Amino acid sequence: MxxxxxxxxxxxxxxxxxxxxxxxxxxxxxxxxxxxxxxxxxxxxxxxxxxxxxxxxxxxxxxxxxxGIPLDDIRQALSVLPHHRAPDRQDWEALSRQWQSVLEEKIADLTLLKDQMNDCIGCGCLSLELCPLRNPGDIEAER
Ligand code: FES
Incomplete structure (x- = not known):
């Protein structure tokens, strides 16, 4: 503000x-x-x-x-940087290390989604009981 x-x-x-x-x-x-x-x-x-x-x-x-880093995470990361100067190389290294785990999680999620889509190619049932894309983690079974 x-x-x-x-x-x-x-x-x-x-x-x-x-x-x-x-x-x-x-x-x-x-x-x-x-x-x-x-x-x-x-x-x-x-x-x-x-x-x-x-x-x-x-x-x-x-x-x-x-x-793909959410704005809340960006705000949090920038809030710890000094306000009296521009972010320098060390700041950038710290930020990029911090965001690497977020990116690795996103990559793992997308890889899983891609694998599940491959399983669904040619099926098209979109069944709540059978399809991992429609019912990730088998949430319906727990209900
Ligand atoms: S579309 Fe049939 S299992 Fe996903």
Missing amino acids: SEKRINPDKRALSVGEVARRSGIRVSTVHYYDTQRLISSWRNQGNQRRFSRDVLRRIALIKIAQSA
Whole structure:
């Protein structure tokens, strides 16, 4: 969420500059701000401003999103980074290690789904009793 303060940083970026330099829409910049993934402040003219390190934060957010990391997890991971500087190489290594287990779980889930789909090819029954895609983990049997 935005913080109301005056920042003397003349190198601060407008929301349009952040969007253009990050390759995302202005509305996405606002969304990240309201979701507390990035932060901004208002200048004396009541215009929203961002420090330059927000560009690296957005890059990390986009990479994590493309890997399927939920925004809540991204927010949690970014919240432990220092706010006074851009994430550096060590920060990125720590984040990527943290997200590797999430990615490995997703890969295992997708591999299982792919194997189950292979078993179903040519069947088409979609039976609640027999089909692992329709009834994963045999939930119906437990009922
Ligand atoms: S479609 Fe028949 S077992 Fe899945």
